[in-house]
Amino acid sequence: DVVMTQSPLSLPVTLGQPASISCRSSQSLVYSDGNTYLNWIQQRPGQSPRRLIYRVSNRDSGVPDRFTGSGSGTDFTLKISRVEAEDVGVYYCMQASHWPPNFGGGTKVEI
């Protein structure tokens, strides 16, 4: 199985300041159709998960533009340009290029 490694595990942030989360896969996530199926998922405290970014860099509808995904191959990054209080929670990267789809261990973002 592909191993997804996120860092850091915990990310103390300051409101209004940028934040960055790294995700590395043990194999290239470029799929046979040319797409890279790497998603970023946010889980706020007590809530169900919600996808923010799909296929590396595409924001889901309603996701603020302060969230940006980037990367290629095996190295990916989620950046928050200016952290807001509502961004507190756990962030997961998830790959769907190889079976089974799986998730990174999560990065806890806290103020």
Added chain:
Amino acid sequence: EVQLVESGGQLVQPGGSLRLSCAASGFTFSTYWMSWVRQAPGKGLEWVANIQQDGSKEHYVDSMKGRFTISRDNAKNSLFLQMNSLRAEDTAVYYCLAYSDAWTSEYWGQGTLVTVSS
């Protein structure tokens, strides 16, 4: 508005069985892959199984193969997970997840809690 509403989670004894359901609305259910993802208390997310749009193909994570069965009823916009031979380590919130081809759209339910304990 898209809704995925899971039900069926409860306390069950080790070795027991449970059937989870997920009722979908607000999108064209029959055009979406459907899956179950679980989250043990205080832990991360774990893929369980998925099923193709017409129900013709199912895939399971190895640790659940042979014990869990995913199915769907497109006429009723419903997804199911039959869980047998339950173990303590199956204790988790089970989420219903819908995604389109190429993952362009994705929707999560609110989850249902399964507790396996004597």
